[in-house]
Amino acid sequence: MPSAAPPIDPSLDLFAAIDRLRHERKALILAHYYQDPDIQDLADHLGDSLELAKRARDARDAEVILFCGVHFMAETAKIVNPGKIVVIPDLEAGCSLAEQCPADALRAWKARHPDHYVVMYINCSAATKAESDIICTSSNAERVIRAVPEGRPILFGPDKNLGAFLAKKTGRKMDLWPGACMVHETFSALKIAALKARHPDAQFIAHPECEDHVLALADFIGSTSKLLEFVQRDAGTKYIVGTEMGILHTMKKAAPHKELIPVPFEDRSAACQGCNQCPHMKRNTLEKIYLALRDLEPRIEMPAELAARARVPLERMLALG
Numbered sequence: 001m002p003s004a005a006p007p008i009d010p011s012l013d014l015f016a017a018i019d020r021l022r023h024e025r026k027a028l029i030l031a032h033y034y035q036d037p038d039i040q041d042l043a044d045h046l047g048d049s050l051e052l053a054k055r056a057r058d059a060r061d062a063e064v065i066l067f068c069g070v071h072f073m074a075e076t077a078k079i080v081n082p083g084k085i086v087v088i089p090d091l092e093a094g095c096s097l098a099e100q101c102p103a104d105a106l107r108a109w110k111a112r113h114p115d116h117y118v119v120m121y122i123n124c125s126a127a128t129k130a131e132s133d134i135i136c137t138s139s140n141a142e143r144v145i146r147a148v149p150e151g152r153p154i155l156f157g158p159d160k161n162l163g164a165f166l167a168k169k170t171g172r173k174m175d176l177w178p179g180a181c182m183v184h185e186t187f188s189a190l191k192i193a194a195l196k197a198r199h200p201d202a203q204f205i206a207h208p209e210c211e212d213h214v215l216a217l218a219d220f221i222g223s224t225s226k227l228l229e230f231v232q233r234d235a236g237t238k239y240i241v242g243t244e245m246g247i248l249h250t251m252k253k254a255a256p257h258k259e260l261i262p263v264p265f266e267d268r269s270a271a272c273q274g275c276n277q278c279p280h281m282k283r284n285t286l287e288k289i290y291l292a293l294r295d296l297e298p299r300i301e302m303p304a305e306l307a308a309r310a311r312v313p314l315e316r317m318l319a320l321g
């Protein structure tokens with residue numbers, strides 16, 4: 001459901017107003033690479049989910065963290081740095097993965113597999129994290145899986161695509177929760193293959209949330225930050241970018257001489273209107289950022305006991321470096 005139109009004077013210079021408020025509020029603005037370009041440009045720190053979790057944990061001088069991303073990311077910021085006021089521009093900025101694995105469903109899955117070690121992708125709620133042994137992101141997932149005690153079977157969720165990729169890479173036995181990202185699962189292998197044929201000099205780089213038959217076409221697979229690093233350091237000049245297209249903004253700035261082609265998607269309009277933009281990430285706007293800083297709402301709040309339980313698997317992950 002779209003949020004009500006924010007009550008803002010239309011003549012207000014939003015960039016100037018946000019700038020004034022961020023100083024008045026002693027706010028640190030964190031933004032994910034899938035945010036709109038204007039939001040990426042005004043952030044104090046841009047990053048993938050792991051980098052932003054670390055930035056939130058290490059925020060010392062700030063009194064407020066404004067998290068321009070989705071709910072599970074802002075919740076993670078609150079868990080790792082509970083003394084801060086954490087606000088998010090739109091409380092309804094969710095995530096299809098987080099929705100697909102609620103805590104009670106995970107509890108029931110664990111009860112059927114009591115000997116398994118539970119590795120959960122960071123794209124899940126605080127309550128689901130609290131049921132997990134360790135958390136991972138797409139940047140550190142391989143390292144996290146390799147750190148699971150040898151011989152211990154693994155329950156991995158909520159992303160079956162990332163899970164299948166990791167099982168193949170590490171050879172570990174993993175039961176996978178049947179979740180998927182509504183954006184990455186719309187990418188069309190057929191159309192990517194056709195695009196590769198038309199651009200034989202382009203490399204296809206993909207996020208591990210993509211389906212297996214899409215990843216099979218990839219020249220490089222990595223988290224959003226790893227894809228960005230790859231484009232910067234690689235000797236090539238042309239890339240088909242297999243992730244949410246918000247990243248293209250920072251990629252273009254980081255490697256202006258390179259050609260970037262957004263990935264073609266399948267028109268499965270039931271999910272995400274068949275697009276390569278995350279409708280949750282795109283809920284955040286400059287108007288909502290201004291209001292969040294002005295009103296310090298909406299805030300991320302949770303019971304201290306839940307935060308404490310969710311912090312354990314997150315800190316286990318962060319301790320791996």
Ligand code: 13P
Pocket residue numbers: 034047048049050123137138139222223224225
């Ligand atoms: P990373 O930010 O870890 O690459 O993950 C992408 C994602 O799921 C953001 O929604």
Ligand code: SF4
Pocket residue numbers: 070094095096097098123181182183184209244278279280281
């Ligand atoms: Fe969730 Fe996919 Fe959107 Fe990331 S891109 S927030 S995984 S729905």
